[in-house]
Amino acid sequence: MVRFENVGLRYGMGPEVLRDISFGLAPGSFHFLTGPSGAGKSSLLRLIYLALRPSRGLINMFDRDVATLPRADTQDLRRRIGVVFQDFRLIEHLSALDNVALPLRVAGMSPQRIKSNVSELLSWVGLTDHLDSRPATLSGGQQQRVAIARAVISRPQLLLADEPTGNVDNEIAMRLIYLFDELNKMGTTVIIATHNEELVSRFNHPVIHLEDGEASMVRSPEKEGV
Amino acid sequence: MFRRPLDLPLDQDGSSKFLPWIIALMVYLAALSLAVAMAIGAVAGRWDQGLSGTMTVQIVPDISTNEPDQKRQAETTRALERALTLLRDTPGVISAEPLSVEDTYSLLTPWLGEGSLVDDLEIPRLIDLRVDPETGPDLDTVKRRLKGVSGVLVDDHGLWLERLVKLAHSVEVIALAIVLCIAVAAVATVVFTTRSGMAVHHGTIEVLHLIGAQDVYIARQFQFYAMVRGLHGGLVGLGLAALTLVVLGTLAGGIDLPLFPALALTPWQWVGLAAMPVASSAITMMTARITVLRSLAKML
Ligand SMILES: Nc1ncnc2c1ncn2[C@@H]1O[C@H](COP(=O)(O)OP(=O)(O)OP(=O)(O)O)[C@@H](O)[C@H]1O
Ligand SMILES: [Mg+2]
Numbered sequence: 001m002v003r004f005e006n007v008g009l010r011y012g013m014g015p016e017v018l019r020d021i022s023f024g025l026a027p028g029s030f031h032f033l034t035g036p037s038g039a040g041k042s043s044l045l046r047l048i049y050l051a052l053r054p055s056r057g058l059i060n061m062f063d064r065d066v067a068t069l070p071r072a073d074t075q076d077l078r079r080r081i082g083v084v085f086q087d088f089r090l091i092e093h094l095s096a097l098d099n100v101a102l103p104l105r106v107a108g109m110s111p112q113r114i115k116s117n118v119s120e121l122l123s124w125v126g127l128t129d130h131l132d133s134r135p136a137t138l139s140g141g142q143q144q145r146v147a148i149a150r151a152v153i154s155r156p157q158l159l160l161a162d163e164p165t166g167n168v169d170n171e172i173a174m175r176l177i178y179l180f181d182e183l184n185k186m187g188t189t190v191i192i193a194t195h196n197e198e199l200v201s202r203f204n205h206p207v208i209h210l211e212d213g214e215a216s217m218v219r220s221p222e223k224e225g226v
Numbered sequence: 227m228f229r230r231p232l233d234l235p236l237d238q239d240g241s242s243k244f245l246p247w248i249i250a251l252m253v254y255l256a257a258l259s260l261a262v263a264m265a266i267g268a269v270a271g272r273w274d275q276g277l278s279g280t281m282t283v284q285i286v287p288d289i290s291t292n293e294p295d296q297k298r299q300a301e302t303t304r305a306l307e308r309a310l311t312l313l314r315d316t317p318g319v320i321s322a323e324p325l326s327v328e329d330t331y332s333l334l335t336p337w338l339g340e341g342s343l344v345d346d347l348e349i350p351r352l353i354d355l356r357v358d359p360e361t362g363p364d365l366d367t368v369k370r371r372l373k374g375v376s377g378v379l380v381d382d383h384g385l386w387l388e389r390l391v392k393l394a395h396s397v398e399v400i401a402l403a404i405v406l407c408i409a410v411a412a413v414a415t416v417v418f419t420t421r422s423g424m425a426v427h428h429g430t431i432e433v434l435h436l437i438g439a440q441d442v443y444i445a446r447q448f449q450f451y452a453m454v455r456g457l458h459g460g461l462v463g464l465g466l467a468a469l470t471l472v473v474l475g476t477l478a479g480g481i482d483l484p485l486f487p488a489l490a491l492t493p494w495q496w497v498g499l500a501a502m503p504v505a506s507s508a509i510t511m512m513t514a515r516i517t518v519l520r521s522l523a524k525m526l
Contacts, residue, residue, distance in 0.1 A: 052526070071441075075440050079438030081438075091430050091433060093235040
């Protein structure tokens with residue numbers, strides 16, 4: 001599903017933020033992405049959701065080499081990827097409902113089907129009372145749940161979440177991870193970048209650890225090492 | 227295409243709020259220029275039709291000989307009669323009518339004033355000649371025909387008419403060039419407002435792009451509002467232009483200038499003017515679409 005081979009990344013003329021990254025994600029897998037702040041977690045995810053191209057190395061997504069991907073196909077791939085951005089990137093003038101509906105509208109679903117799908121999901125993440133609220137009127141945690149709902153609404157094959165639990169208390173964080181777990185059981189491949197060691201230790205999923213621009217595969221702490 | 231897209235709040239943009247008014251002004255000016263071009267074209271056509279097929283024949287008295295006035299006048303009259311007979315016998319001549327001496331004097335009085343000066347003057351006699359424009363004789367044929375008659379000058383107004391028609395056509399071309407310039411300015415304006423709209427909504431566009439929106443999906447949002455604004459502006463501009471033309475027509479109707487028939491447009495020309503809002507909305511829409519697609523193509 002995702003395969004990196006000796007991938008390096010630098011921003012402009014800066015130093016290499018990522019160096020010699022090689023790993024593969026099998027379809028239906030669930031990975032945590034950990035590492036200190038500035039280690040390059042967001043950058044790695046940007047490479048996966050095609051917002052950046054690597055400075056060197058090879059990236060394969062859905063069995064396609066992204067370097068030679070035509071533009072129209074890039075957008076097709078993106079529609080199979082759901083992303084929860086670290087800064088949410090909700091659209092300010094749209095209601096929570098319309099924000100979540102965006103991926104479906106972009107994919108050309110009919111308005112009636114969109115409406116029922118979206119309200120169902122928003123009640124599932126506990127936002128029934130805020131369907132028509134603008135993002136600015138929502139709390140950080142509520143915005144985060146809108147962002148998560150937007151990422152999963154189109155049942156993507158690959159789900160990327162950048163610090164999806166950064167703004168919520170531990171209980172809600174657990175519930176959100178359970179939501180991702182549910183999606184994973186239905187076949188979605190999941191990658192979650194997080195600082196939250198406790199969260200990582202509670203779930204028995206493999207970990208990709210980034211440090212000094214290099215990645216190492218770590219098993220979940222309960223199962224032992226490297 | 228005509229459903230209101232709402233992903234981008236383009237209806238609230240300050241920079242594009244003025245677009246309908248700019249378009250209205252442009253359509254107003256373009257419609258007036260177009261009306262002028264069409265009316266001038268029609269007028270030139272009518273001049274051509276009205277004056278082709280008419281010639282003026284002058285019989286100039288020969289004042290070089292020192293004959294008594296009486297005799298000379300009799301000779302002029304005889305020459306006139308001969309010319310008339312010859313002309314009326316020429317195939318394709320519709321009519322050949324002499325202007326009476328009094329009529330000829332009255333043509334001169336505006337320049338020479340009334341009184342004895344005019345009376346003493348030996349003036350040429352004029353024949354108003356009408357020929358069939360298609361089958362009738364041309365200037366040279368008429369000249370050859372009248373070769374034997376002394377003191378004959380033939381004029382088919384050709385030179386004068388040619389200059390006038392040339393002038394009219396230059397005005398027409400200039401008016402159309404102005405319409406073209408206005409269209410170019412409109413395109414430039416739409417490119418500018420579209421670009422600034424894209425800059426303002428850069429974040430939203432990026433999100434749409436990252437969740438997999440095709441370029442045309444994003445372009446549709448811009449082109450919808452551009453079309454609406456082009457149509458609004460076009461309708462306002464057309465309304466003002468029609469009002470101006472009607473007022474001008476009424477004012478011109480009061481003045482009786484035979485060379486400038488009233489600014490009368492045919493129904494088809496009115497249809498052409500009425501199509502301007504359609505044209506303006508099509509131009510704004512296509513411009514916005516192309517602008518967006520071209521700048522999106524640079525995005526990863
Ligand atoms: N747009 C950018 N231009 C230049 N440098 C950047 C850019 N984005 C990130 N970087 C640099 O790349 C490095 C990795 O940043 P990144 O955001 O990927 O880290 P992170 O692991 O997500 O950190 P955090 O946990 O704080 O979110 C940092 O040194 C950062 O300064
Ligand atoms: Mg980050």
